[in-house]
């Protein structure tokens with residue numbers, strides 16, 4: 001396993017750990033600000049690695065916010081560990097996530113449950129939250145968009161397998177996403193993503209944020225026309241997971 005740290009936008013750092021056995025990287029993102037925010041914690045097994053990486057950027061005891069899209073081990077598995085070492089560490093997630101799972105899972109500091117369209121600030125960075133049920137997956141899913149830098153924390157959207165570059169501006173990244181989803185479909189992890197009557201509209205609503213940087217959990221961060229890439233992603237979902245004619 002190797003862990004790398006890359007600044008992908010102003011005071012926004014990608015902390016990536018590549019796990020060869022899964023042929024998959026897991027990225028956590030730290031926004032260094034008055035109220036530091038970690039987006040994704042990674043699985044509990046990664047906690048010592050992520051803590052050390054965060055400690056190279058900020059005092060980890062000062063972490064204020066732990067953001068994530070949905071309730072899954074790679075998204076928020078070590079939330080309790082963070083609340084043990086950082087007194088004020090508070091989850092910021094969808095209201096559904098808070099009410100259904102997060103406050104039961106990590107009860108020390110009740111989560112900040114976000115409603116669709118709600119905004120908040122960590123100092124120099126301002127964020128907008130979108131509720132995106134079942135996109136990429138799970139009822140409580142949401143997206144956090146940094147309106148100050150144009151970074152979309154996209155969770156499993158634009159997931160790419162493999163040991164890839166930290167950052168890419170190659171619009172061909174969506175072809176790699178398609179290949180990765182096909183590999184998933186041919187594996188024990190098939191049916192990773194649901195396709196509902198609302199999927200296409202929800203994905204296009206995310207695209208309409210017009211992100212300059214799409215910070216996926218798995219694979220390269222894409223810097224470029226985020227709207228175009230995410231609209232292409234909507235097409236990939238339809239092709240691979242949508243109803244068959």
Ligand SMILES: [Fe+2]
Nearest residue numbers: 070072137156
């Ligand atoms: Fe996920």
Ligand SMILES: [Fe+2]
Nearest residue numbers: 074155156217
């Ligand atoms: Fe994930």
